[in-house]
Amino acid sequence: MRKIAIDPVTRIEGHARITIHVDDDGNVERTQFHVTQVRGFEKFTEGRPYYEMPAITARICGICPISHLLASAKACDAIMAVRIPPTAAMLREAIHCGQMVQSHALSFFHLSAPDLLLGMDSDPAKRNVLGLAEKHPEIVRDGIALRKFGQTVIERLAGERIHPPGIVPGGLATPLDSAVRDAILKGLPEARGIAWRTLDFFKTVLDNFRPEIAAFGDMPTMYVGLVGNAGELRLYDGRIRFKTAAGATAAEIDPAEYANYIGEASLSDSYLKAPYFKPIGYPAGIYRVGPLARLNVADCCGTPDADKELREFRERFGRIVASSFHFHYARLIEAIYCLERLQQLLENPAILDRHVRARAEVNAAEGIGVAEAPRGILIHHYKVDENGAIRWANLIIATGHNNLAINRSIEQVSKYFVKANRLEEGMLNRVSAVVRAYDPCLSCSTHASGIVPMRIELVGRRGELLDEVSSGV
């Protein structure tokens, strides 16, 4: 048996390696996705005061720090046993909308659009945002503008673009000023216009990707995401709904009950754990999270424009959409949702209420905070001593939830596209592209950052190098 290694996978957050085992005829036998970094936030935060956790855990990631801030702050709210002021909840959700928009824009425009708009087999030296800029400058301009809008929302509402100090245990540090609200509202029409025309454009190129749609993780799994009381899409709060591959609700629970339903398996060849649906067990309890899973789980989005797009999405691909290629489509629908939802929140006069923070001491020995990060559901769970020092912490990150599904998707794509006796760069790019469809944040999931060139090696049974393909980032 021979082995192909993609090390590291490019245009993702963090470091990963893919190994493809092939037989002597060049056919793929099995694959492995390895996450090769470890950070240890759960361990080194032991002994820190609970109220430091939002600021510490936000440093897990530079792309989705808001998600960590929110989940962590919610866990702290539970330790304080407070219900935060309604306006604080609205502001947290509005900040979260900004975060979703900037993160989805990064994923679609900067990381995946080179594959989607230049082609999976295009010149790898140009298959990047620079090459995209030459061929589709208007798309790159839109991507930059949309991401900037999301970042500006975060900066204006929470104080900084990356690790803002405004989200605190008990609510928000400062109330919203009407001039800030008005400035954000002024920018919304342009942002919504970008989201609309990007989705419209994406729909026109979808038919170019029939093989990828069929092979990019088109498989039965469960889906997990937050929903509201009416079954609508929720990103900041709600209940956790587990749906089967056929679309039946397997469970719908209070987030505080997560440990009864989600187990975590440790893998010998990766620092990334593999969560699974406990009632079914490992590995049959495989599930997916993130934009596609959220749209499969929810009955509707709950905002007019996003619901219109969701109906079209379902008419085209079915009520439960299984191919992970459609994470891209789902991401764009969510961007529309977030911009609409942001407008709803900001146009509510209550958003300007000055009472935005509840204050209390330690009133509970344990706290669980759950929110939907851009890549899927995020769980922060802390236990504290009587002084509020962290005794134990568990973080289950979106990319972790998708670990089993990413592994299985890599195998499906590899078996479909990779023929080791005629190794081509485009084949292996598709293997990387299916990983990018999940928009994994490995920095988050192992609780690091970096990007280096991709190297693919074909290694013979006795360890000899048979072939090699490499590309820049």
Next chain:
Amino acid sequence: MRYRVACDGVLVIGYGSELRGDDAAGPTAARRLAEYGLSALDVHQLTPEIAERSAAARVVFFLDADAGLTPGEVSRERIDGRVSASAMGHYATPAGLLHMARTVYGAAPEAWLIRMGCNQFEIGDGLSAEAERAVSRAVQEVLAYAQ
């Protein structure tokens, strides 16, 4: 990221990790230049959206720590925005950003890369004496040009 409104068309972009010792030389130099009223960005790394800011400038200075230069020394080189087979993922290069400024925004600002010789990149904050010397020289270099 913070900046002042450009009044003279000069934009300073200092980049590097504030948590890796001398790698903070770029952001540190940018902040010092901001104190002189120059439009300046202090960022962890270069990202595509900076192309938009660069496109609006007449002259752009990129400031970066460099382990290959003699510690404390400074070099200046012109960047023309021509890129080879390199690319951009989550980070960008000065030449890549200029290329984007030209292709996406139709702008071609004059651009310089100022490298500051540094030698301590271990985890931790604070600059070495050599890096401090390089930052001072880089600041003087930009000010001399801007004036």
